[in-house]
Amino acid sequence: MPEPRAVTHRVDECAGDSASLVQLGLIEPQPTPGPPPDRVPPSGQRPDPADEAEKRALTDALAEAGVEPSETDHAAVQALASLDSATVDAVTRWLKAKKKPDVK
Template sequence: MPDPIPLRPRRDDTAADVRSLVQLGRQEPPPAPTTAAPAPGPPADDADSATLQAALADAGITTTAEDQAAVAALARLDTATVQAVARWMKTKKPDTKPTKQEAP
C-alpha cells in the first residue's frame, strides 16, 4: 500500500461556529438577547367593552374579576367579533323539559 500524500490542513472560516470565530478574534461577539415583555395588544375599545357588559347584564350574569379580565380581552377584538359574542350571550336556550316515559 502506498504512503499517504501529506496535505495542508484546509482552512474554511465559513465552517466555524461563532464562538470559535470570536475566540480567534475574527468576529465580534453577538449581542445578548433581550428579555423584553411582548408588546401588548391593541387597547380595548370602550364601546365594545360596554356592549359586552350590557350583554352579560341582560343574561343575568354577575361579573367577577376573571369576567372583567375576559371582557377586557374580548374588547380588544374587532367590533364584528364583539357583536357576535354579545349576540351569542343574548340567544336563549330552548326549553328542554324531560318528557315522562309512560309505562306500557
Template sequence: MRRRVDESVGDIASLVTLGLAEPQAKPAAPPEPAPAPDMPTPEEQANELLLEEALVAAGVGKAAGDEEVIDALARLEPTEVQAVARWLKTKKPDPETK
C-alpha cells in the same frame, strides 16, 4: 444719550462663519409622550359597553377576574364583539322542556 454697541460680540452663526467658534450641536427633540397606560380607545369602550349589556341581558353577573376578560374581549374587532354579544343574548332552550 447714545447707546454703545459692542461690535466684538456676534451671534453664534456669525462666529462660526468667521471660523471663530465651532458649530453648536442642536438640542435633541423632546421624547414623544408615552400613551396613557391601560386607557381603552373609544372603540374598545364601545365594545366593553356592548359586552356588559349582553351579560346583563343574559342574566350573567360579573365574578372576580371577569373585568380582565371583558377588557381582553373589548380589544377584539367590533364585528367579533358583536358576535359574542349576540351569542350571549340568544335565548337558550330550557333543558326541562326538551
C-alpha cells in the same frame, strides 16, 4: 507533571440564551411581545372609544344574561373588547341568545 497537550477549542452553537446568540450573530433578534390587553395605557394615551363602547355592550349583554361579573370576568371583557368588532358582535349575540327549553 504531565506535558501540556494542545486541544482544539469547541464551539457549541446551540448553547446560550437568545440575547447572547443575537450578539454572536448566530440568530436574528427575537420579537418582543406587546403589553397584555388588561394593562392600563400609559399616561397621556386614551383608550380607544370603540373598545370602550364594545366593553359596555359586552357588560350589558352579560347583565341581560343574568351573569354577575367577577373581577376575572372584567379582565375577560376587557380582552374581548380589544378584539375586532365582528368578534365582539358575535360574542354579544351569543350572550343575548335565548335558551331553548329542554325537551325530554
